[in-house]
Amino acid sequence: xxxxxxxxxxxxxxxxINAAGTYTVIGGSRMSKKTLEAMGLAASNFVDIRDLQRxxxxxxAEITRNEGAYVATGAAASLYIAAGACISMKYxxxxxxxxxxxxxxxxxxxxxxxxxxxxxGIRQLGAKxxxxxxxxxxxxxxxxxxxxxxxxxxVAIFYAAxxxxxxxxxxxxxxxxxxxxxQEFNIxxxxxxxxxxPPVDNLWNFTKAGATAVIFSGGKDLxxxxxxxxxxxxxxxxxxxxxxxFPNYGIGRxxxxxxxxxCGLLAAVEQYVTMDxxxxxxxxxxxxxxxxxxxxxxxxxxxxxxxxxxAGQPVPQAFLTVNCSLDNISPTVQEKLRCGSPGVAVAxxxxxxxxxxxxxxxxxxxxxxxxxxxxVFSELGIK
Numbered sequence: 001x002x003x004x005x006x007x008x009x010x011x012x013x014x015x016x017i018n019a020a021g022t023y024t025v026i027g028g029s030r031m032s033k034k035t036l037e038a039m040g041l042a043a044s045n046f047v048d049i050r051d052l053q054r055x056x057x058x059x060x061a062e063i064t065r066n067e068g069a070y071v072a073t074g075a076a077a078s079l080y081i082a083a084g085a086c087i088s089m090k091y092x093x094x095x096x097x098x099x100x101x102x103x104x105x106x107x108x109x110x111x112x113x114x115x116x117x118x119x120x121g122i123r124q125l126g127a128k129x130x131x132x133x134x135x136x137x138x139x140x141x142x143x144x145x146x147x148x149x150x151x152x153x154x155v156a157i158f159y160a161a162x163x164x165x166x167x168x169x170x171x172x173x174x175x176x177x178x179x180x181x182x183q184e185f186n187i188x189x190x191x192x193x194x195x196x197x198p199p200v201d202n203l204w205n206f207t208k209a210g211a212t213a214v215i216f217s218g219g220k221d222l223x224x225x226x227x228x229x230x231x232x233x234x235x236x237x238x239x240x241x242x243x244x245x246f247p248n249y250g251i252g253r254x255x256x257x258x259x260x261x262x263c264g265l266l267a268a269v270e271q272y273v274t275m276d277x278x279x280x281x282x283x284x285x286x287x288x289x290x291x292x293x294x295x296x297x298x299x300x301x302x303x304x305x306x307x308x309x310x311a312g313q314p315v316p317q318a319f320l321t322v323n324c325s326l327d328n329i330s331p332t333v334q335e336k337l338r339c340g341s342p343g344v345a346v347a348x349x350x351x352x353x354x355x356x357x358x359x360x361x362x363x364x365x366x367x368x369x370x371x372x373x374x375x376v377f378s379e380l381g382i383k
Contacts (some may be wrong), residue, residue, distance in 0.1 A: 003267060010376040011246045013071055013077075014153065014339075014343050015140055015271055015341065015343065016338065016340065016342070016343040016344065016345045017179060017342050017345070017346075017360060017361070017365050017368055017369055018137050018344050018345050018346045018360040018361070019344055019345060019356045019357060019358070019360070019365075019366075019369045020345045020347040020355070020357055020360070021309065021310070021311065021317075021347055021355075021357040021359060021360060022195065022217075022219075022220035022221055022311075022359070022360060023345075023347070024217075024219070024226070025280060026049070026345050027226060028217070028219035028220055028222065028226045028364055029219060029220055029221065029222075029223045029226075030325060030360075030362070031223055031224065031264065031268065032223060032267075032268070032333055034099070034121060034266050034275065034326035035225075035267045035268045035271070036264075037222065039260040039261075039263060039266075039267075039268035040262045040290065041261070041262070042258075042259045042260045042261070042263035043258075043260045044269065045123060046050075046120040047259060047369045049247055050247065051258065051364070052259055052262055052263075053071075053242070053247075053257075053262065056071060056251075056262045056263070056265075056266050056354060057069045057070055057071070057238075057242070058119075059234070059266060060265075060266060060269060061232065061238075062272060063269060063273050064203040064204055064230075064232050064269065064273070065171055065203070065204035065208075066203075066204060066207050067207075067233065067234050067235040067238060068232070068233055068234070068235050068238025068241075069230065069231065069232045069233075069247060070230075070232075070238060070239065070241050071218070071228060071229070071230060071240060071257050071261060071266075072230075072245065072255065072257060073227055073228065073229065073231045073246075073255045073256065073257055073342070074217065074218070074219070074227055074230070075153050075192065075194035075215050075216065075217040075218075075229040076118050076120070076359060077114075077121065077122045077229060077231075077255045078121075078215040078229040078230075079119070079122055079158075079190070079192060079230045080121040080124060080125060080213050080251070081119065081120030081160075081231070081241055081251070081252060081255065081257070081321070082190050082213050082215065082225070082231060082237075082241060082246045083122045083125055083127060083155075083156060083190065083239060083250050084125055084244045085127070085213075085240035085241040085245075086108075086156040086188050086190070086240075086309040087102075087103060087106050087120075087153040087155050087166075088240050088243070088244055088325050089155075089188070089236070089237065089240045090106060090127070090155045091143035093252070094242045094243060094244070094248075095204075095243075095250055095251060096248070096249060096250030096251075100126065101362075103126040103128070104126045104128070105121065106125050106126060106127045106128070106153055106154075106155045107129075107130045107151070107153045107154050107155065107156060107160050108122050108128070108129055108130065108154075108155060108156045108157070109130045109131070109132060109149050109150065109156070109158065109239075109307050109341060110122075110127075110129050110131060110132070110147065110157075110158040110173075110345060111131070111132055111133050111135075111141045111159075111160075111172055111173060112124065112131045112132065112133050112134055112135050112140065112141070112169075112171075112230060113133060113134075113135035113140075113168055113169040113170065113171050113172045114159065114160035114172065115131065116160060118192065118194070118338060121159065121176070122158060123229075127155065128153075129158075129339075130149050130150050130154075131172065131174070132145040132146060133171060134171055135169035135170065136169070136170055136171045137170045137171055138171075139171070140170070140171035140172065140173070141171060141172055141321070142173065143173065143181060145173070146173060146177075146178065146181045147181055147183060147185075150181075150185050150187060151204065154185070155189050156188045156189070157178060157182050157187055157188070157189045157190070157219060158179055158189065158190050158192065158228060159175060159189055159192070159211070159246065160191075160192045161175065161191050161192060161193040161196050161206065162196075162311075162312040165233075169255070172189075173314055174348075175191070175209065175211070176210075179209060179210035179211060180210075182210075182212075183210060188212035188213065188237055189209075189210070189211050189212050189213075190212065190213050190214075190215070191206050191211045191213070191214040191215065192215050193214050193215060194215060194217040194220065194313070195217060195221075195311040195312075195313065196311075196313070197216060197218070197220065197221040197222060197272070197313070198221060198277055198281075198315065199277070199279075199312060199314055199315055200272060200273060200277055202274075202340065203216070203232065203269075203273070204232075206253070207232060207234065208234055211242070212231065212233055212234050212237050212325070212350065213231055213234070213237050214230060214231070214232050214233055215230070215231050216230045216232075217229055217230075218230050218261075218265045218279060221272075221313070221353075221359070222265070222268045222269060222272050223268050223271075224261075224265040224267075224268030224269065225260070225261045225264040225265060225268075226265055228257075228261045228264065228380075230263045230265060230269065230312075230354060231307045231338070237312060241375070250365055254381075258281055262266050263343050281314075281315065281316075281360075282286050283307055283358070284315055284316050284317075285316055285360055286359035287361065288305050288316045288317065288318050288358060289305075290366060290370075291295055291303055291318040291320070291356055291366070291370065292305065292318065293352045293373075294370050294373075295320070296325045298377075299383040300322055300323050300324045300377075300382045300383050301320065301321070301322055301323070301377065301382065302321045303320045303321075304319050304322065305318065305319075306318065306319040306355065307315075308336075309355070309357060309359075310349075310355060315357070315358075315359045316358075317347075317356060317357040317358065318356040318357075318358075319349070319355055320354055320355070320356060321353040322352050322353070322355060322382060323352070324376075324381075324382055326380065327351070327379065328351045328354050329351065329352055329382075330348065330349065330350060330351050330353055330354050330379070331348070331351065331372075332367070332377055332380065333354070333377075333380070334348060334354060335378075336376045336379065337372055337373070337376055340372055340376070342356040342368055342372065344368075344369050344372050344373075356369065
């Protein structure tokens, strides 16, 4: 647009080609033109927010094949709201009417192999996290560990979904067994599946398997607003989530969801469920092979196809290793890539290796990434 302002340029903020993946610290993903238009139209008009919520949530539930849905301000905020709704359901009263003593008495069970920085979304409420099992294959979490941890104070079981590995440690109790025990005691299971898209059918597979509520990031592969999260699940808990979240007073009020995020996420999900995911996967496979071919004759560089990616998503990526006498070479390469023109972000692994992930690359960007890599390797004397 003629009068538009490039604030990155105006403020002196360097732009990056994202060859790392849907990492929040570099912006997650890029919204499509349709999504941006939906947000712009939403921003230009006033509406009754509760009416918009009801209709957006109903449409999201329909297209994700769930009983209910809710748009939150990100996946971490979704954990917070969902846990609050479970506590509310336990006491059968709105969260805003609960005392600090009542909240602090409640417990959320989590496997030690599933602990991660995002469970602050639960701890911040004041509920106790009750850890079970050990993150290893020698003494993994058992059905008995879970069964004996449940008591009258248990309000939920938190489950970090990484079906293909990813960031969870070995030794977990499988989701189907977790859900089986939870249902025996009528305890809700909250699944953190923030980065578990693709595959697209995860939008309904987890709840179909019996999970009570499932959380996805809106700003990762869904390509919705970065400040959005999607909760889907069973009606009885989703009703409590709606009651607990924005625009109601209480803990939900500080997690405001704008009409722009609601319409933007809806637009993004509608596109996601109808897109050709097989063609997208083929594109990624082709680009991984291009990366391998680009360094096939290199003396100091080896590249292999890695699958699934580091988040457990069924998307191929390239795993590049530099075999030379230089110490800490991978961070050096990454820093030079980011500081160059164009700047390039890749995903770190260790002091000699990193990933190049094609899932966030637009058409033509891989060529620029390869050119920058070859330039940096040449500067460092890597052949």
